[in-house]
Amino acid sequence: MFSRRVVFVGALVASTLFPIGMARAQVLTLSDAQARALGVRFDPVVGAAQLATGASARVVLKPDAQYVVAAPYAGMVSRVLVSIGQPVRAGQPLAAFASPQLFEAGRALSEARSQANLARLALARDRGLHDDGIIPGSRWQATQARAAEGAAMVRAREAEMAAAGIVFAGGSGEPQLVAGRAGLIAEVNAVPGTRVEGAAPLFRIVDPTALELDLLVGRDAPAPTGGERVEVRQRGATGTVAGVVPASDGTAAVRVRAVLDKRGSLQAGESVNVIVHLRSAPDATGAGRVRVPAMALTYWRGTPGVFVATKTGVRYQTVVVEAVDDAAATVRGPLPAGTRVAVAGVGALKGMLAGGQ
Numbered sequence: 001m002f003s004r005r006v007v008f009v010g011a012l013v014a015s016t017l018f019p020i021g022m023a024r025a026q027v028l029t030l031s032d033a034q035a036r037a038l039g040v041r042f043d044p045v046v047g048a049a050q051l052a053t054g055a056s057a058r059v060v061l062k063p064d065a066q067y068v069v070a071a072p073y074a075g076m077v078s079r080v081l082v083s084i085g086q087p088v089r090a091g092q093p094l095a096a097f098a099s100p101q102l103f104e105a106g107r108a109l110s111e112a113r114s115q116a117n118l119a120r121l122a123l124a125r126d127r128g129l130h131d132d133g134i135i136p137g138s139r140w141q142a143t144q145a146r147a148a149e150g151a152a153m154v155r156a157r158e159a160e161m162a163a164a165g166i167v168f169a170g171g172s173g174e175p176q177l178v179a180g181r182a183g184l185i186a187e188v189n190a191v192p193g194t195r196v197e198g199a200a201p202l203f204r205i206v207d208p209t210a211l212e213l214d215l216l217v218g219r220d221a222p223a224p225t226g227g228e229r230v231e232v233r234q235r236g237a238t239g240t241v242a243g244v245v246p247a248s249d250g251t252a253a254v255r256v257r258a259v260l261d262k263r264g265s266l267q268a269g270e271s272v273n274v275i276v277h278l279r280s281a282p283d284a285t286g287a288g289r290v291r292v293p294a295m296a297l298t299y300w301r302g303t304p305g306v307f308v309a310t311k312t313g314v315r316y317q318t319v320v321v322e323a324v325d326d327a328a329a330t331v332r333g334p335l336p337a338g339t340r341v342a343v344a345g346v347g348a349l350k351g352m353l354a355g356g357q
Helices: 002-018 020-026 032-038 099-130 138-166 346-355
Strands: 027-029 042-045 053-062 066-070 077-078 092-099 166-168 174-178 183-188 201-206 209-215 229-230 236-245 256-261 271-277 288-293 298-300 303-309 313-318 322-324 328-333 340-344
Touching: 020 099, 027 077, 027 328, 027 346, 092 201, 099 138, 209 229, 209 236, 209 271, 288 340, 298 346, 303 328, 313 346
Parallel strands: none
Antiparallel strands: 027 313, 042 340, 053 209, 053 271, 066 201, 077 092, 092 174, 166 174, 183 201, 209 256, 229 236, 229 271, 236 256, 288 328, 298 303, 303 313, 303 340, 322 328
């Protein structure tokens, strides 16, 4: 009696979680002769190890590959010393620059140095007087404080001039703007004799080797994920996906940033065709990314899936659709390599599912 009750309760639970009709409906027994009569034909899925998608990309400079030299103060460029395309080294003069504020900053630096020198002389004098017991300790402490203040003022004035990117030519003392880093001159906005406002950009220096790819992947293609490989075959360049963000144009596309480990013959500013190699590793649920013929993808009760060939017939396997085009669909699901899916006679198989409910 007890065993019959256990069997009855177990059957009730199973029928609640897995309706009997639905369990039968997901698996269809089908002989080869029946499959031929229904016009059912199967093709293998393509694993992600063989899956690649194309995208267009722009070759851009990395954000830290550009450096702008701006006017530190309102003033005038009297001479331009470099031209577009010229390589420069860090600290190399780019232009002669004159400004009343610059002259005032230079005067303040000279004054600070003079005061600091006087403070050092007083420090040396009072050290001897204090050691001989001629002056009290309070005066010696005050002299030390003035010397420290003078040195600090010189450092502050020198830091101001260094931040301005200004050096004074050795012989003439002419103030000159210098390059903050090495690279190529990409822009020259300075014209001799032209007055400029403070912070106006005058030169742009770039590192032409610091390149990356900016890809736009449409909604009809699977979105890459971080770490997947990209290549520009015709230019000998390869790289890795570093970031993926939604495009801001409302098209459901995504923008992809790829860093290059081999830049080949790429040049900044050009547009190229890129191949993205999608991973074959399954996700946390064990579902791998595969490409199936578009004819194989169908919907049953609003859920996408494919009919998978089994030893005794077919089963309906649900999948997650990532992208669809006219020829194929990219999906995620438990479809290992070698899995065959129905690409013809799908309507007949759906009819059998409906009849089996």
